[in-house]
Amino acid sequence: MVSPLSAWPWENFGVLKYLLYGPLVAKVLYSREWEDPLSGCWSLHILIICALRGLIHQLWYSYSNMLFLTRNRLLCAKGVDFKQIDKEWDWDNFLILQALIASTACYNFPSLATLPLWNSKGCIVALVFHIGVSEPLYYWIHRLFHSDYLFTNYHSLHHSSAVPQSFTASHATLLEHLVLCVVIGIPILGTTMLGFGSATFIYCYLLTFDFLRCLGHSNVEVVPHWIFESLSFLKYLIYTPTYHSLHHKEMDTNFCLFMPLYDALGNTLNKESWALQKDMSSGKNGRVPDFVFLAHVVDITSSLHAPFVLRSFSSTPFATRFFLLGMWPFAFLVMLVMWASSKTFLVSFYSLRGRLHQTWSVPRFGFQYFLPFASDGINNQIEQAILRADKSGVKVISLAALNKNEALNGGGTLFVKKHPNLRVRVVHGNTLTAAVILNEIPKDVTEVFLTGATSKLGRAIALYLCRQKVRVLERFDTIQKEAPKEYQSFLVQVTKYQAAQNCKAWIVGKWITPREQSWAPPGTHFHQFVVPSIFAFRRDCTYGELAAMKLPDDVEGIGTCEYSMGRGVVHACHAGGVIHSLQGWTHHEVGAIDVDRIDLVWRAALKHGLKPV
Template sequence: MGAPLSAWPWDNFGTYKYLLYGPFVGKVLYEWFYGEEQSYYNLSWCLHLLILSGLRGLIHVLWGSYSHMFFLTRNRRIVQKGVDFKQIDKEWDWDNFLILQALVASMACYMFPFLQHLPLWNVKGLIVALILHVGVSEPLYYWVHRKFHGDYLFTHYHSLHHSSPVPESFTAGNATLLEHLIMTVIIGTPILGASLMGYGSASLIYGYVLIFDFLRCLGHCNVEVVPHQLFEKLPFLRYVIYTPTYHHLHHSDKDTNFCLFMPLFDALGNTLNKKSWQSPKLPSSGSGNGDTVPHFVFLAHMVDVSSSMHVQFVFRSFASLPYTTRFFLLPGLPVTFLVLLAMWAWSKTFLVSFYYLRGRLHHTWVVPRCGFQYFLPFATEGINNQIEQAILRADKIGVKVISLAALNKNESLNGGGKLFVDKHPNLRVRVVHGNTLTAAVILNEIPQDVKEVFLTGATSKLGRAIALYLCQKKVKVLMLTLSTDRFQRIQKEAPPEYQSYLVQVTKYQAAQNCKTWIVGKWITPREQYWAPRGTHFHQFVVPPILPFRKDCTYGDLAAMRLPEDVEGLGCCEVSNHQL
């Protein structure tokens, strides 16, 4: 059993914890339907709490999104690691404090009814709140924070917050119930104090709370956003506002930098880290913090508009789960499509994630194109130009290997990358693709007792490898292709005694008695109709075929198990069969 007030009362509720907002929603709906007409200046205090909670959550999400935009922040990151699944799971309920403080605020509104009828604006309240923040909240937080670094309190309460290896905006909210009860007092003191003096206002509550959360997220964002030149020109600001690097020093050296937002109190308490004033200079200069050049780059592309939202800089928690279309993504589709249009117009390759494998940094770069564009003849040149730019960029910065993923290695597009290698013979970076491994995964899925398969995309690199392997296992391969020349070239590569197992077919009707289909070229539901009942569709086609037949089964796209020493991986594309 944990220490008192270390766990949240709704720990076992899961997503049902959001039902705790239900009474607020119910009261708002009741007042809308049966109460007085609400005006801009007389909104229900319950509605204010709901709006404020939503805005506070949005601040944390937006800061989290910015932290994961590696194409913008790569050279200014403080901790050069990716956020892994373990940290994401640990911080899954980071928003518990929003529920807690909404409930406490509702109790305050009942205890002090005047809080329900505050004016929109009062300048004196802002001044009083600022004085109370500097005179009460800052020193109170500093004193309590130092106490939480004592043996008992740290072990039973504060260690949870420090257990995240990569601080992020969500880390700011990841703490125990006791810590957030104290934080509620700290954040509420200036607001309640100013209101009790008669200077309270709605703008004070919104402004103070949102700025408080903004600064908390800034300190935990793991990206240095404050230029060091600012402190060189105005040295006194060093004691007025902290930076992400300053706060990171507290996570790496737990006996220093305890302040809330103002390093002045660390200076007064003699807990100022010696590196506090020089640390921001390196990451904010744009030179990077440590060696950020990846050894390996995986060059992918977006499959469709919906799947393009399955990245960490949109929703970190959603990206950590196997991809599937969810209803809450639908409102974001129009905005996402506009962003994609802007990216296509910009025509730049960007970095979306990175992880470590045996101490080597691996990056994923994305060509801003959706899968359907690869089938448009007029888009070929533009896509190849973007792939070429990515290869040249990788070569310039010292990447050792770049792998062309999905349709970026399409044979008809660029010959599996041969176009770029021939065009730039002096490349230092090795341009590769994973066709051999993909073929191995597909072949591993095929049952040993299969005697006949139907293969589409048969003359592609993958289809060729699969056909040549299966024929030597004495499996009859029906190769769908209209090109007799390409079929014969592949057939001649097989040993003479196995060439008869490779059979050219030109229509889907030829496979109406074959229950093992290997799909390497997209097929329509009508073409799937020719498969007999009980057929299993193996596939290596992007995008995946539609599961039209209810009397058949469909395999996932090929995937392999990652090594155990992978670090910093927090994005899960699909849940696949693994080799």
């Protein structure tokens, strides 16, 4: 049975909960058209404040998850997983609650809606109320919520988040937020009733309150320790992310709202607070990953799928959404900054079998890989990433689709030849990609049509299938010479797509147009390893996704979908690097695919718990 006031009244509304803002919007519109616009001014202020408070939470989240800036000052070196993201999905419930309470107060007390713009004395009075009433009240109630009954039925939800985030600050039960409304409301109401209230003061107080709450839950130490060494009394007046993180680890300490003074007075101050804060603020707490996946951005719109942009969006498979159009100009400006920086940056990380795996990204977009004059610049960035990984002690670095383009760098061969003494193993992951595609083909298939046979993947697939006595229809005769003599007859050269009009298994490694697809007979399945994917033109045919594998169930801290893949699913070239790392293989996997290793790599992937999609 659910405890009273633990669930939200609109818990089952989904996105329809935002209709609760409807009366405020209606009041603003109605006042502008049929009344004095000032009569609906308070409704507009409430909506603006809610938007700004939500923006503060989002900006703090974005900053703390820009790992290329914060990785060495993370307090909890774990990734936020899908379970936590789903649990905190409705973190903004408190904004709706406080908007409803504020609108009710303004309706019943019209004087609140006619406050002056500014009153300089209000800030001093509010500070007195906050320090003298709100801080000790919150401290006392917070300790009370850690008693057995209240913690089990109410406060444990907040502490269930493994990695503190700005959204975690607002992830709590209805009862807790009702209490927080009282804590926030005392300085506002007290100052207003004494005649010192103002609209600017309310804005400043609420936004500062949320800013400090998000600061404490940011999981990144941003306060330099020298401030406390210079002015030691400040350590009792303002808390730090490290200070609050200790409360989530040792829940019988550090209960304060923002001022450690009350923990000192209540004898609940964690003695490690300042020593740990000094250590975390040094910026020397980064951990060297065992494995790095070097990705790239597909296009400007998909760049908004980065985990530090919108958590709700990046935790689901990428798809073009309407709201992305409004963010496109901002993404374009960021793109220009990325090009100017010309440095790879850390995007995300997760842990597998106690090993840290990171995803770095080259600041280049998909279309740039097809510009001849851009190839040297792209290769330089990939090379610098490999050398950086080698210097740091990374064991394996795997190259994403276009980063290992044959025409660009020979599938990574360029870097291995240029730097023969690399300790980091460079992996293109195409051996596992080939294995995934081959294992998707039904065992009873006796004939396939293959496009892109001259690519690394196409060549390996053709040679593997012919050894299995499967007829491979393909356009070039060069591969036939590589096959053993007894299997060369299974490689059949064809020059036109019409030759495959009776073949229901097409393996697409080169982009084909709808016109070319039309030659496939009804019921054909298009297996593909082409980037970008071909259009699903035929309704009487089926289309496979890009080769991918699901990571093992014991993976920890993964909360971002890799482009259009599902949760926990990664491209096969990414998975190939993972297997290379887990197996401890010491060879580079670059250039042509060793056909004899395809089955070996596939068995290793299954052994380590990776699953075909």
